Amino acid sequence: MPNLTKKRNAAGKLIEYGMVQHMADDLAHRRHANKGDQQSPFQGQGKILLALSQTDGLSQKELANRLNMTAQSTAEFVNKLVKKHLVSKEKSTVDRRKTIIRLTDHGRQTASKESAKIPAYLDDLTDTELDQLIAILTKINNSLYDEIHTENPHWFENFQRSVADHLRDWFL
Amino acid sequence: MPNLTKKRNAAGKLIEYGMVQHMADDLAHRRHANKGDQQSPFQGQGKILLALSQTDGLSQKELANRLNMTAQSTAEFVNKLVKKHLVSKEKSTVDRRKTIIRLTDHGRQTASKESAKIPAYLDDLTDTELDQLIAILTKINNSLYDEIHTENPHWFENFQRSVADHLRDWFL
DNA sequence: AATTTTAGTCAGGGGGACCTGATTAATCGA
DNA sequence: TCGATTAATCAGGTCCCCCTGACTAAAATT
Numbered sequence: 001m002p003n004l005t006k007k008r009n010a011a012g013k014l015i016e017y018g019m020v021q022h023m024a025d026d027l028a029h030r031r032h033a034n035k036g037d038q039q040s041p042f043q044g045q046g047k048i049l050l051a052l053s054q055t056d057g058l059s060q061k062e063l064a065n066r067l068n069m070t071a072q073s074t075a076e077f078v079n080k081l082v083k084k085h086l087v088s089k090e091k092s093t094v095d096r097r098k099t100i101i102r103l104t105d106h107g108r109q110t111a112s113k114e115s116a117k118i119p120a121y122l123d124d125l126t127d128t129e130l131d132q133l134i135a136i137l138t139k140i141n142n143s144l145y146d147e148i149h150t151e152n153p154h155w156f157e158n159f160q161r162s163v164a165d166h167l168r169d170w171f172l
Numbered sequence: 173m174p175n176l177t178k179k180r181n182a183a184g185k186l187i188e189y190g191m192v193q194h195m196a197d198d199l200a201h202r203r204h205a206n207k208g209d210q211q212s213p214f215q216g217q218g219k220i221l222l223a224l225s226q227t228d229g230l231s232q233k234e235l236a237n238r239l240n241m242t243a244q245s246t247a248e249f250v251n252k253l254v255k256k257h258l259v260s261k262e263k264s265t266v267d268r269r270k271t272i273i274r275l276t277d278h279g280r281q282t283a284s285k286e287s288a289k290i291p292a293y294l295d296d297l298t299d300t301e302l303d304q305l306i307a308i309l310t311k312i313n314n315s316l317y318d319e320i321h322t323e324n325p326h327w328f329e330n331f332q333r334s335v336a337d338h339l340r341d342w343f344l
Numbered sequence: 345a346a347t348t349t350t351a352g353t354c355a356g357g358g359g360g361a362c363c364t365g366a367t368t369a370a371t372c373g374a
Numbered sequence: 375t376c377g378a379t380t381a382a383t384c385a386g387g388t389c390c391c392c393c394t395g396a397c398t399a400a401a402a403t404t
Contacts, residue, residue: 003299003302006299006302006303006306007290007294007295007302008290009302009306010294010297010302010305010306010309011289011290011291011294013305013306013309013310013313014291014309015213016309016313017309017312017313017316018214019213019214020313020316020317020320021316022212022214022215023214023316023320023327023331024316024319024320027320027323027324027327039390040194041187041191042190042191042194042195043194043390043391043392044390044391044392045390045391059351059352060351060352061350061351061352064351069391069392069393070392070393070394071351071352071353072352072353072354072392072393072394073391073392073393074352075352075353075354076391076392077391077392080390095350095351095400095401096399096400096401097350097351097352097399097400097401098350098351098352098400099351099352115187117183118179118180118183119183119186120315120319121311121312121315121316121319122179122182122183122312123179124311124312124315125182125308125311125312127175127178129304129307129308129311130175130178130179130181130182131178132301132304132305132308133182133185133304133305133308134178134181134182134185135301136297136301136304136305136308137182137185137186137188137189138185139293139296139297139301140189140293140294140296140297141185141188141189141192143292143293143296144189144192144193144195144196144293145192147196147292147293148192148195148196148199151199152199155195155199159195211360215360215361215362216360216361216362217360217361231381231382232381232382233380233381233382241361241362241363242362242363242364243381243382243383244362244363244364244382244383244384245361245362245363246382247382247383247384248361248362249360249361249362252359252360267370267371267380267381268369268370268371269369269370269371269380269381269382270370270380270381270382271381271382345404346403346404347402347403347404348401348402348403348404349400349401349402349403350399350400350401350402351398351399351400351401352397352398352399352400353396353397353398353399354395354396354397354398355394355395355396355397356393356394356395356396357392357393357394358391358392358393358394359390359391359392360389360390360391361388361389361390362387362388362389363386363387363388364385364386364387364388365384365385365386366383366384366385367382367383367384367385368381368382368383368384369380369381369382369383370379370380370381370382371378371379371380371381372377372378372379372380373376373377373378373379374375374376374377374378
């Protein structure tokens with residue numbers, strides 16, 4: 001059991017990180033008042049983009065399942081993405097009830113740009129620090145995965161399958 | 173300039189961290205279907221709570237300034253917090269135009285509970301790792317602060333004054 | 345062929361973060 | 375004193391995430 005003071009300290013830094021991150025985003029967001037993009041890849045439309053960039057051509061139902069959303073929510077986000085020309089809908093020929101969702105080229109670009117960018121602040125770290133950071137985050141992430149897994153195995157599986165693995169493809 | 177592969181790797185872990193964090197929150201959120209709380213301390217209502225927990229008894233105008241929001245947005249969030257009994261409004265006696273916002277006991281509790289909790293996953297780290305993590309996050313946060321500072325000094329000052337310092341009070 | 349299940353859609357709702365514009369009430373300054 | 379500034383409010387709007395209920399069209403089942 002590690003030293004309490006250190007833990008408090010680390011917890012504070014972590015919160016501060018979240019805070020200052022959010023602020024930097026906010027700033028970027030207002031700075032060039034972008035066209036509508038720039039939002040969390042972990043919910044809503046972003047989530048769908050992320051899932052599709054691993055497995056393209058899913059049906060809405062499958063998306064809904066993997067992302068633990070209702071079919072209606074999924075439909076809503078998909079439609080918004082269609083309007084932004086990031087994905088396309090087409091009726092399945094094998095089962096005409098199904099609608100297949102595919103990333104457009106633009107969508108694919110957007111999705112990978114989103115996740116593949118390396119924050120500038122990593123340039124300020126030494127190789128040693130990067131190694132340490134990677135090791136630590138791996139531990140932390142695994143703890144969190146465990147937590148999710150014990151509380152809701154179903155979510156965990158879907159999530160792991162459709163998104164987490166994805167990151168490895170990109171970054172490792 | 174650090175090794176590119178390491179940077180990519182670290183960036184991936186960081187994204188993964190955000191993702192799995194978000195998911196864990198989501199889970200907690202749905203698990204006991206709480207009364208309305210549980211949202212980001214970095215925007216809207218949470219932001220106000222945070223600011224007040226450092227400096228209680230600010231006027232709406234002051235809040236709006238520090239948090240870089242319009243007076244109207246501030247009023248909206250304050251009113252929502254009042255409905256939740258987390259803050260109280262009272263007319264200033266010295267300047268009857270002003271409304272002084274104060275945390276209620278419940279609000280104070282909520283705010284500190286929010287930030288003072290130490291994530292369980294830190295227990296899985298060794299003392300050495302905690303030290304490393306703290307050092308690394310300090311560097312990262314400072315980089316981000318610099319970024320914000322050069323892009324918008326005004327925001328930076330307000331933010332630093334009303335929130336960032338706060339964390340030190342709690343955690344160090 | 346008749347029934348049930350499945351994939352999606354429409355309609356509508358709740359809550360959240362923000363914002364602009366117009367208006368009121370107090371206080372300040374010339 | 376009287377007009378200007380200041381703190382707040384009301385009204386209304388945009389966009390986001392996400393859900394329930396009701397309904398259609400296309401399978402699958404019996």
